[in-house]
Amino acid sequence: MALTKEQIAKHIAKELRDGYYVNLGIGIPTLVANYIPEGINVVLQSENGLLGMGPFPFEGEEDPDLINAGKQTITTVPGSAFFDSAMSFGMIRAGKVDLTVLGAMEVSERGDIANWKIPGKMVKGMGGAMDLVASARNIIVAMVHSNPKGGSKLLPECTLPLTGVRCVRKIVTDLAELDITNEGFKLIARAPGVSVEEIKSKTAGKLIVEGDVPEMIF
Amino acid sequence: MALTKEQIAKHIAKELRDGYYVNLGIGIPTLVANYIPEGINVVLQSENGLLGMGPFPFEGEEDPDLINAGKQTITTVPGSAFFDSAMSFGMIRAGKVDLTVLGAMEVSERGDIANWKIPGKMVKGMGGAMDLVASARNIIVAMVHSNPKGGSKLLPECTLPLTGVRCVRKIVTDLAELDITNEGFKLIARAPGVSVEEIKSKTAGKLIVEGDVPEMIF
Amino acid sequence: MKKIVASADEAVSDIRDGATIMLGGFGLCGIPENCIAALVRKGIKGLTCISNNAGVDDFGIGLMLNQKQVKKMISSYVGENAEFERQLLSGELEVELIPQGTLASRCLAAGYGMPAIFTPAGVGTEVANGKETRHFKDKAYLLELAFEVDFAIVKAWKGDTEGNLIYRETARNFNPLMAMAGKITIAEVEELVPAGELDPDHIHTPGIYVHRIFKGVHYEKRIEQRTVRKVN
Amino acid sequence: MKKIVASADEAVSDIRDGATIMLGGFGLCGIPENCIAALVRKGIKGLTCISNNAGVDDFGIGLMLNQKQVKKMISSYVGENAEFERQLLSGELEVELIPQGTLASRCLAAGYGMPAIFTPAGVGTEVANGKETRHFKDKAYLLELAFEVDFAIVKAWKGDTEGNLIYRETARNFNPLMAMAGKITIAEVEELVPAGELDPDHIHTPGIYVHRIFKGVHYEKRIEQRTVRKVN
Numbered sequence: 001m002a003l004t005k006e007q008i009a010k011h012i013a014k015e016l017r018d019g020y021y022v023n024l025g026i027g028i029p030t031l032v033a034n035y036i037p038e039g040i041n042v043v044l045q046s047e048n049g050l051l052g053m054g055p056f057p058f059e060g061e062e063d064p065d066l067i068n069a070g071k072q073t074i075t076t077v078p079g080s081a082f083f084d085s086a087m088s089f090g091m092i093r094a095g096k097v098d099l100t101v102l103g104a105m106e107v108s109e110r111g112d113i114a115n116w117k118i119p120g121k122m123v124k125g126m127g128g129a130m131d132l133v134a135s136a137r138n139i140i141v142a143m144v145h146s147n148p149k150g151g152s153k154l155l156p157e158c159t160l161p162l163t164g165v166r167c168v169r170k171i172v173t174d175l176a177e178l179d180i181t182n183e184g185f186k187l188i189a190r191a192p193g194v195s196v197e198e199i200k201s202k203t204a205g206k207l208i209v210e211g212d213v214p215e216m217i218f
Numbered sequence: 219m220a221l222t223k224e225q226i227a228k229h230i231a232k233e234l235r236d237g238y239y240v241n242l243g244i245g246i247p248t249l250v251a252n253y254i255p256e257g258i259n260v261v262l263q264s265e266n267g268l269l270g271m272g273p274f275p276f277e278g279e280e281d282p283d284l285i286n287a288g289k290q291t292i293t294t295v296p297g298s299a300f301f302d303s304a305m306s307f308g309m310i311r312a313g314k315v316d317l318t319v320l321g322a323m324e325v326s327e328r329g330d331i332a333n334w335k336i337p338g339k340m341v342k343g344m345g346g347a348m349d350l351v352a353s354a355r356n357i358i359v360a361m362v363h364s365n366p367k368g369g370s371k372l373l374p375e376c377t378l379p380l381t382g383v384r385c386v387r388k389i390v391t392d393l394a395e396l397d398i399t400n401e402g403f404k405l406i407a408r409a410p411g412v413s414v415e416e417i418k419s420k421t422a423g424k425l426i427v428e429g430d431v432p433e434m435i436f
Numbered sequence: 437m438k439k440i441v442a443s444a445d446e447a448v449s450d451i452r453d454g455a456t457i458m459l460g461g462f463g464l465c466g467i468p469e470n471c472i473a474a475l476v477r478k479g480i481k482g483l484t485c486i487s488n489n490a491g492v493d494d495f496g497i498g499l500m501l502n503q504k505q506v507k508k509m510i511s512s513y514v515g516e517n518a519e520f521e522r523q524l525l526s527g528e529l530e531v532e533l534i535p536q537g538t539l540a541s542r543c544l545a546a547g548y549g550m551p552a553i554f555t556p557a558g559v560g561t562e563v564a565n566g567k568e569t570r571h572f573k574d575k576a577y578l579l580e581l582a583f584e585v586d587f588a589i590v591k592a593w594k595g596d597t598e599g600n601l602i603y604r605e606t607a608r609n610f611n612p613l614m615a616m617a618g619k620i621t622i623a624e625v626e627e628l629v630p631a632g633e634l635d636p637d638h639i640h641t642p643g644i645y646v647h648r649i650f651k652g653v654h655y656e657k658r659i660e661q662r663t664v665r666k667v668n
Numbered sequence: 669m670k671k672i673v674a675s676a677d678e679a680v681s682d683i684r685d686g687a688t689i690m691l692g693g694f695g696l697c698g699i700p701e702n703c704i705a706a707l708v709r710k711g712i713k714g715l716t717c718i719s720n721n722a723g724v725d726d727f728g729i730g731l732m733l734n735q736k737q738v739k740k741m742i743s744s745y746v747g748e749n750a751e752f753e754r755q756l757l758s759g760e761l762e763v764e765l766i767p768q769g770t771l772a773s774r775c776l777a778a779g780y781g782m783p784a785i786f787t788p789a790g791v792g793t794e795v796a797n798g799k800e801t802r803h804f805k806d807k808a809y810l811l812e813l814a815f816e817v818d819f820a821i822v823k824a825w826k827g828d829t830e831g832n833l834i835y836r837e838t839a840r841n842f843n844p845l846m847a848m849a850g851k852i853t854i855a856e857v858e859e860l861v862p863a864g865e866l867d868p869d870h871i872h873t874p875g876i877y878v879h880r881i882f883k884g885v886h887y888e889k890r891i892e893q894r895t896v897r898k899v900n
Contacts, residue, residue: 078864079830089537093781131537165560296632297598307769311549349769383792551804572783
């Protein structure tokens with residue numbers, strides 16, 4: 001069975017390590033914050049200028065001066081810090097953010113990512129995505145395996161305009177966890193009940209399957 | 219009569235305009251702060267990270283966390299701000315400091331300045347001088363006209379290692395006020411009782427004298 | 437020299453048709469509401485606006501777009517805004533999209549007197565077109581130039597008569613960077629106090645970067661995405 | 669992951685002979701007194717020290733110079749220090765002098781992930797020797813590379829358990845810049861408080877840049893030039 005968005009997020013949360021500074025993109029990545037394993041402390045960075053992002057505020061406690069990069073009202077946790085956008089992207093570029101999770105429209109087998117522009121459609125802009133993918137040491141893409149038309153989003157080459165080149169390290173889709181290797185997409189784990197054959201058929205880029213690929217455990 | 223250090227400072231203080239941000243170097247330049255004309259507000263910048271430097275503290279009120287670029291204990295005036303060294307030199311480089319006054323060992327007729335290194339002697343370093351002379355929009359040198367051996371400090375070319383090139387705009391010495399022009403040192407004013415001939419004889423670089431050169435008034 | 441001006445209208449009085457202006461804020465958070473309203477009243481046209489976003493249909497820079505005052509937007513993310521999209525598709529409006537960190541760094545470069553900076557953002561993408569790419573230790577970077585703008589307009593929480601500014605929470609964002617980048621910088625603040633009332637250790641933008649300051653009024657501080665959690 | 673360490677000795681325990689370390693402070697103002705004492709106790713040798721100054725004979729980095737622990741100093745201004753001068757003239761000590769603003773900017777570049785910056789400081793002087801000069805709009809700049817250091821050691825006024833730091837007055841100077849530039853950054857603070865006690869708007873160095881923090885003891889805070897005015 002294909003994973004739900006929540007399960008994709010939960011599986012990615014296993015990558016978190018104690019003390020990590022983490023930047024979570026809009027959409028599925030945001031959900032990762034709900035599944036931080038027990039005993040692990042991570043600090044969430046919001047690239048509009050905050051370390052130590054907390055959950056959404058309770059109704060009536062929204063503060064218009066306190067939003068995240070998705071422009072949502074949020075809160076802070078104890079020990080948070082505010083800073084300007086230059087320092088925010090400065091710490092990202094300097095590799096101080098340990099993990100970045102973001103969505104994508106396409107990922108190539110070399111780790112190129114496209115997630116900001118569809119030719120012919122109104123382009124809203126890259127926001128901070130190009131900075132994040134060019135700089136973060138560890139980039140995980142959270143996305144569904146196939147686009148709405150049923151085409152694979154894991155390709156030999158991206159067809160859409162690129163956001164960054166050779167930067168993605170890992171992809172977690174509704175069907176599988178895959179690492180980007182020099183040889184292509186390496187299958188690390190399958191969604192429960194999803195066969196290697198199904199993943200193979202839905203992955204247009206080169207897929208490497210070594211030995212017995214375990215099922216994810218939730 | 220040659221000017222005293224205090225008179226050199228007082229004459230330079232006439233260049234101050236209301237609202238100026240000013241950086242004063244060590245030595246004679248520091249004294250300029252004592253002669254700020256009435257009705258004129260200037261803000262003193264200290265490149266170790268302060269805007270709004272005040273006078274020395276009263277005895278017993280010295281604060282070791284509050285020093286100027288000369289490492290002297292100082293105070294602040296109301297409306298001061300602290301910042302780090304990158305921002306401090308950032309505002310200098312960006313031309314936000316209106317006037318810089320500093321000492322020199324030699325100035326050339328093109329406006330080159332040497333004030334940091336004497337070959338054969340222990341070199342202490344340039345500190346912030348190279349940043350200041352390379353960046354300030356308006357640099358006035360305060361110095362005596364001749365070196366201790368009687369040689370001119372206003373030269374066709376500097377003989378000492380340079381601090382900056384073509385950056386000095388004006389020089390006030392114990393004998394004269396001179397502007398740097400495309401043609402050389404232009405005599406603007408004489409110290410009271412000092413003749414054009416004396417200034418000419420003590421200026422090794424090209425000196426331009428046009429019309430009647432007024433005496434300074436104190 | 438007094439930096440205090442009486443109103444937003446006075447603060448923007450010498451901004452002319454065709455000017456290039458920067459406006460602080462991220463989304464609708466920390467935007468100079470009073471100055472935007474004054475620019476709309478003033479009715480100047482042909483502006484190039486540098487701002488991370490372009491507002492929404494009826495707030496922020498959207499208000500200027502509605503009056504067709506903007507010739508070109510330079511932003512990292514736009515188009516929460518139907519009128520914006522219409523003008524863009526009809527060719528009335530020009531848009532230059534640049535990565536958010538690059539936007540921030542080009543402001544910083546201007547404020548720190550650095551003519552250009554290197555960033556890896558956009559290497560290998562269409563953002564790199566026409567730009568110099570340079571390698572340092574096997575990593576590729578783009579050379580990006582410092583902004584040069586006539587006016588920067590920012591919003592702070594508190595300010596003093598010397599022009600010192602303090603921002604609040606994530607309303608800081610681009611404001612201190614743009615404050616440093618303007619040839620003329622205009623700051624509107626929620627609270628304006630006499631020099632000496634702000635702790636000099638707490639100041640985010642030293643007054644040397646600020647040329648005009650006034651106390652703004654009637655801040656709406658509209659929330660773009662109101663998200664809440666339920667009380668358990 | 670706990671950033672708190674018990675002492676200066678624990679904080680510097682893995683700094684080895686031959687390491688490159690940065691030390692915050694300007695003159696004797698805002699220097700990491702506790703860590704310097706621990707480095708002297710530890711007795712490691714062959715250090716390259718990046719710091720704006722080199723202390724005085726019996727305080728600051730001067731204490732490390734006395735023990736001949738320093739192979740090379742990278743500073744903007746040195747030599748308030750007889751032992752320093754002796755070692756320099758005898759060839760025991762190597763010195764690289766760089767303009768103060770360049771020193772600051774090369775730290776900033778490291779902390780902001782910029783491989784290099786351009787500055788006009790030193791153009792046309794011996795500082796420019798061997799460096800790339802480049803013109804932007806007819807003004808010449810030198811290309812200066814970001815620092816790369818193993819350890820940065822800084823002193824702050826207040827810190828919290830997350831590593832957030834606040835500096836006091838001109839004791840800020842190079843400290844926030846060096847804090848950003850270290851692969852490992854060690855902060856000693858006068859007051860160490862639980863997370864949540866510092867106002868997040870007042871923090872100068874966000875904890876992400878700080879790896880180890882401890883409460884320092886017995887600060888001497890020596891004054892280098894005690895200057896006072898007379899009561900009228």
